[in-house]
Amino acid sequence: MTQLPQFQDFPAQAAQIIDAALAAVDPAAAVKRHLQRDGRILTIGSEPINWGQGQIFLISVGKAAVPMALAAADILGDTLTEAILITKKTTRDWRSEVENAFPHRPPSAFQLFLSGHPLPDEESVRAGTAVLGLLSSTTENDLVLFLISGGASALLTQPILPLSDWLQVNQALLASGCTINELNCVRRQLDRAKGGGLAGAAAPAACVSLILSDVIGNPLETIGSGPTVFVPETRTAALTVLARYQITERLETAVWQRLLTALESEQPPLSPLPSENRHLIIGDLQQAAAAAMTKAAQMGFIAQILTTRLEGEAREIGKVAAALAKDAPAGRCIILGGETTVTLRGQGQGGRNQELALAAAIALEGWANRVVISFASDGEDGPTDAAGAMVTGETAVTARHHQLSPAAYLANNDSYTFFRQLDMIETEIEMEYVPPAQRHIRTGPTGTNVNDLLFILTYPESRS
Secondary structure, three states, X not given: OOOOOOHHHHHHHHHHHHHHHHHHOOHHHHHHHHEEEEOOEEEEOOEEOOOOOOOEXXXXXXXXXXXXXXXXXXXXXXXXXXXXXXXXXXXXXXXXXXXXXXXXXXXXXXXXXXXXXOOOOHHHHHHHHHHHHHHOOOOXXXXXXXXXXXXXXXXXXXXXXXXXXXXXXXXXXXXHOOOHHHHHHHHHHHEOOOOOHHHHHHOOOEEEEEEEOOOOOOOXXXXXXXXXXXXXXXXXXXXXXXXXXXXXXXXXXXXHHHHHHHHHOOOOOOOOOOOOEEEEEEEOHHXXXXXXHHHHHHHOOEEEEEEEEEOOEHHHHHHHHHHHHHHOOOOEEEEEEEOOEOOOOOOOOOOHHHHHHHXXXXXXXXXXXXXXXXXXXXXXXXXXXXXXXXEEOOHHHHHHHOOXXXXXXXXXXXXXXXXXXXXOOOOOOOOOOOOOOOOEEOOOOOOOOOOXXXXXXXXXXXXX
């Protein structure tokens, strides 16, 4: 009889499952699977692209912008005229990676912008200006290749509001608990680069978008707020979202008035559609979850994907994860994926995955041989250096022994501080077994982004 995985091995097993999930959505590999070149003939997916043999321009924006762009540039070779890359400022030295990949290219051929996220900044605006300027020069014989990944909405912007107002609006929505779909609905109405704005600016050139999806269900209009997707929606949809989450109460009165004026102002008509405007999803959460399931099965778990459409308040989903862990027989790996939300009530620091894990730890207290793991595939959960956290039935017990109140930290939205302090504590409680694992998950910036993953691992009772 095959021996079931053992509880004391869960830190190493969790790391292997996470690594497998991330490897499956490697952005460079995804581009190379879907973009081929034979001389002057380009194939996107399985179909050749119909373009007039003019110039090729590359716009890559998102948290995976650099690896996606470098892979595409390697394939395109000397057919590529110019590229603009826009990604997030992180500890990773993206500028050196770009310069080292193409040492003989003139600097103007590869412009790199390091913009703000989750809130846009002045560099985000400069990036949007540069992109729209480049696109204004394209002709009907040209091809624009867009590479879009998670984070694009903040990293490239051309708001019709002053930037300071735009920051307040984004911050209020992010703190409100609204979904990413609702947030991007508002963004599309207040930003010239979104809702098909970039494709309109590129017309009459042919446009192709290769997309690494970070949105549940892969709706094209929501990923990056649909910069190359024309969305037939009205300003009423944005106003509905703003009213639903009482955004007027979160903004200065003058900012709210300018927002209403902007929404009510007459907007210029959309530019003519490009002659060809194609979109292709090249990587998503389903692929990451499937790879995690395969790895878990290889380890001896009975693995299953429960859903990749997980939504809801992070602390409530944490309770659900704990309930699933309690009911599951030993030797199971249950995989869920999606994106939860956090409604800010306190003044602490954290992210949706850490808040989910903390809520799960509270609900799972005292239940042995069960593990809940929640992490962001981009390696950054909220404004922290952690990707997420892992908890067991002993996590809350250990915390209380050291005068840390899990419930108090959760009430203050301070999950990051909770796990950081817990990681600094040497476990002194005599228990059946407490693995010497860090509760925080730290992968560093991964260079990819396909939402969040939640793993539930269950183990047999330890033998005495």
